[in-house]
Amino acid sequence: MFWWRTEVRPGVWVAFTDAGAGNLALHVGDDPAEVRRRRELVEAEAGLAAGGFQYMNQVHGNTVAFIGDGEAACPAAPTADAMVSSGRPLAVMVADCVPVVLAGTTSGGQPVLAVAHAGRPGVASGVLPATVERMRAEGAEGIRAWIGPSICGSCYEVPEGMRDDVAAAVPATWTTTSWGTPGLDLPAGARSQLEACGVVVEYSGPCTFENDNLFSYRGNPATGRFAGLVWTGE
Template identity: 40%
Template sequence: MLLAEGVHAVITDRRGGVSPAPFGGRNLGGAVGDDPGNVAANRRMTALEVGVDPSRVVLMRQVHGREVAYVDRPFGDDPPGLDAIFTAEEGLALVSLAADCAQVLVADPVARLVGAAHSGRPGTLAGVVPALVEAMAGRGGDPGRMVALVGPAACGRCYEVPAEMREEVAAVVPEAWATTSHGTPSVDLRAAISAQLSRAGVGDVRHDARCTIESGDLYSYRREGQTGRFGAYIWLG
């Protein structure tokens, strides 16, 4: 899809790929127990299918924090622990991986900046998405021009947590307070991240509103335990 003029975005699913069960197809995660050869084949296949150079794909070692880095090339075999990256390099595809956490893609089409974040419950608490917007603004981006896409995630109807955990998250982002479809405490990551983006000045917030726990086309750690990871890609081109 075109997220904005000259900004491409793709969210993969588990269909296709070469990974056997329990990863079941297009697993892009390298730290989930899948054979590294299968992961490499899936990553190369996916890059070619979406139209980017496989050697120009940047993946993070996601650690559920708020660290953000500007990148101008892939990290190689030993990426640093990060949960958000951004770039102004044409054709450099940034990737966030997930299996219940939210992937957030951000673009300023005028400043020619794109970013990708991984925001689960800890990252949302830490404010990784506002940190990405702030870092992009520090390189000439304008939050008022930015477009954001919040990808699939565990929804508030399904993301059950202990009551104390719901209170902890909602104390930082009140919009996270939710209740599951069967009446137990939950966290609404999508509502929380949307509120964070709004408070950061990003007015154009879009959604792939699928719930990972409900959708069999997507990987879900909550639903499956050992499983793969799908990817959200963004690049200038």
């Protein structure tokens, strides 16, 4: 069910699901009842009640939503590509884009959690710096990040003009695929942006395109979505 899971600081957990957990997205033509059942299984495995994780409607932008503690998890998810909370469990869905999970604490010890969907447009438009900025506006210090599985620079082929445009905004994304064509290294771009913001990157996952246990849109456009998760618990 979990590709990778760990307690990143006392009481704060980060995980990335795999294909064994099944598709967790409602927007790919899957049976909604089955998707909700799978989400509940993931929540139960994390020690949360059904509906515990807040999902979002991802649109490849750079909007950051704040999810307040007093709000119930929204079945109609906020339209955003990043979320920040002061402890509410959060989820981001991907199938090649870069899922980034972040955690910090306030000076009083309150956790500040975040997730971000860093696809090509999101990396280019600065969704990660915007997420870090919002976390710090909520008082977060000592922010660390975990970069989940995503398509690597050796496998993500793009037109040369697209590579040039994205690399002009984020130079670390410029790459060549393993077969010698223009490519983009989105994980490297995400890492460069986070480090430029003073965020320590603790983990970077493998390539989705190269792993059958992970969903990859480039590998199969009809694929599902796995999730990056952050929550508090025992």
